[in-house]
Amino acid sequence: MLYNRHRFGAQVKVVGDNPDSAQQMGIDVKRVRVKVFVFVGIGAAIAGTFSVMINFTWWPTAGDGYLLPVLASVFVGGTPTWGGIGTVVGGAIGAVTVSFIQTGVVAAGLSGFYVQFFNGLIIILSLLGHKWNQARYR
Structure with a gap:
């Protein structure tokens, strides 16, 4: 929903397709990339938490x-x-x-x-x- 129906999703698409064009359109490319990395990091943290809760153990090479x-x-x-x-x-x-x-x-x-x-x-x-x-x- 965020990717398809929100302004941020359109910005991610444009930055991923052509960052130079996005910069010329007035999109802050660095800020969009940081936001995407933050969302991916949060998703990975949630997945790791669920993995620990399911397996009752933690190991760096678990996945x-x-x-x-x-x-x-x-x-x-x-x-x-x-x-x-x-x-x-x-x-x-x-x-x-x-x-x-x-x-x-x-x-x-x-x-x-x-x-x-x-x-x-x-x-x-x-x-x-x-x-x-x-x-x-x-």
């Missing part, structure tokens, strides 16, 4: 195991590496698809190493699909 499935979910959901055209709905569909694939690999009796292999394979195939099927906007 490292989520990196590959998250990247696979984002790329399967339709967000290309150059950014700019991804959607939240696409990311959710990508997350469901990757979780179903992980569940299927485990249900087939394969070890956890194959889950990582298929996550990497999904990332490579989806990036190749993005390269061949979508026009590059930048």
Whole structure:
């Protein structure tokens, strides 16, 4: 809601697309970037707090195991590496698809190493699909 229906969201879009143009339009680029970093930091702090509350423990590398499935979910959901055209709905569909694939690999009796292999394979195939099927906007 903040991103789609508020002036700050429009400023974030403009600054992310072309900071020089945003500066010429009178937008304080440094202030917008600081605000975005603050919002991302608050979100990360809340996620970390919930992780500690769920797991009853804390370790600096606790989220490292989520990196590959998250990247696979984002790329399967339709967000290309150059950014700019991804959607939240696409990311959710990508997350469901990757979780179903992980569940299927485990249900087939394969070890956890194959889950990582298929996550990497999904990332490579989806990036190749993005390269061949979508026009590059930048």
